[in-house]
Amino acid sequence: MPPPSALEPSNRALPSHAGADNRLARVRIVLSRTSHPGNIGAAARAMLTMGLSRLVLCAPERFPDPEATARATGASELLAGARVVATLDEALADCVYTVGLSSRRRELAAPVLSIREAAHEAIRSTSEGEVALVFGSEVSGLTNEELARCSVVATIPSNPAYSSLNVAAAVQIAAYEVRLAAAGGDVWRAPRFAPATHGDQQALYAHAEKTLAALNFLNPERPRRLLPRLRRLFARAELEHEEVNILQGILARVDTLLRERR
Numbered sequence: 001m002p003p004p005s006a007l008e009p010s011n012r013a014l015p016s017h018a019g020a021d022n023r024l025a026r027v028r029i030v031l032s033r034t035s036h037p038g039n040i041g042a043a044a045r046a047m048l049t050m051g052l053s054r055l056v057l058c059a060p061e062r063f064p065d066p067e068a069t070a071r072a073t074g075a076s077e078l079l080a081g082a083r084v085v086a087t088l089d090e091a092l093a094d095c096v097y098t099v100g101l102s103s104r105r106r107e108l109a110a111p112v113l114s115i116r117e118a119a120h121e122a123i124r125s126t127s128e129g130e131v132a133l134v135f136g137s138e139v140s141g142l143t144n145e146e147l148a149r150c151s152v153v154a155t156i157p158s159n160p161a162y163s164s165l166n167v168a169a170a171v172q173i174a175a176y177e178v179r180l181a182a183a184g185g186d187v188w189r190a191p192r193f194a195p196a197t198h199g200d201q202q203a204l205y206a207h208a209e210k211t212l213a214a215l216n217f218l219n220p221e222r223p224r225r226l227l228p229r230l231r232r233l234f235a236r237a238e239l240e241h242e243e244v245n246i247l248q249g250i251l252a253r254v255d256t257l258l259r260e261r262r
Helices: 020-024 037-049 066-080 087-091 115-125 142-150 165-181 199-212 225-238 243-259
Strands: 027-032 055-059 083-085 095-101 113-116 130-135 150-155
Touching: 020 165, 027 037, 027 087, 027 165, 037 055, 037 087, 037 165, 055 087, 083 087, 087 130, 095 115, 095 165, 113 115, 115 150, 115 165, 130 165, 142 243, 199 225, 199 243
Parallel strands: 027 055, 027 130, 055 083, 095 130, 095 150, 113 150
Antiparallel strands: none
């Protein structure tokens, strides 16, 4: 298992653009008629991982509830700040753009977009005011009446033979798309450790040439294309500083064994 530091988020994980956090602060998640409190807690956790902090609960069957707190894990503060309202109209009253999530095709007046398109429109609309992503109950999703109250309907591409997503899973996907849109659409990149410098790499190439020659794998007088190909291979690998150290250590061990055998 990698050390804890390798698992911690990095500034490179999702690029930070000017104003991105301000835009996310204008996005709320609205859960309508949620029947299982555990889904509320799981949705809060999904929100927090993507930098969303505003949760509105419309007529939940059970809230607050210990199961919601348990499923929220580290998002208990976000959960505690959730606003509970009686109607969807109250939840959306001050919003300029609202997105209703639905997995089923229906006869709707509102335009139907993919969640990625809807997320970009939602982030664009934060320059004008508050926006909301609205999710329905676990049993039947949003009703036609609820969807009619939304600016657009968004769908999450899924398996046509089994398109039903758990509400917390749907929140996670939608929150990710909103965060991606707020960051300017850049893709997520895994965090990297310190890259190898040019000097690190040149020292590795020189050491490798010497060791390969000692192994009779390389003829220094007729190296042909071996060394250029090794350089290309290492360049594609985008070696980190520690990785160069490991390779240098392997070569040093080979050198030692060769000396012992002579």
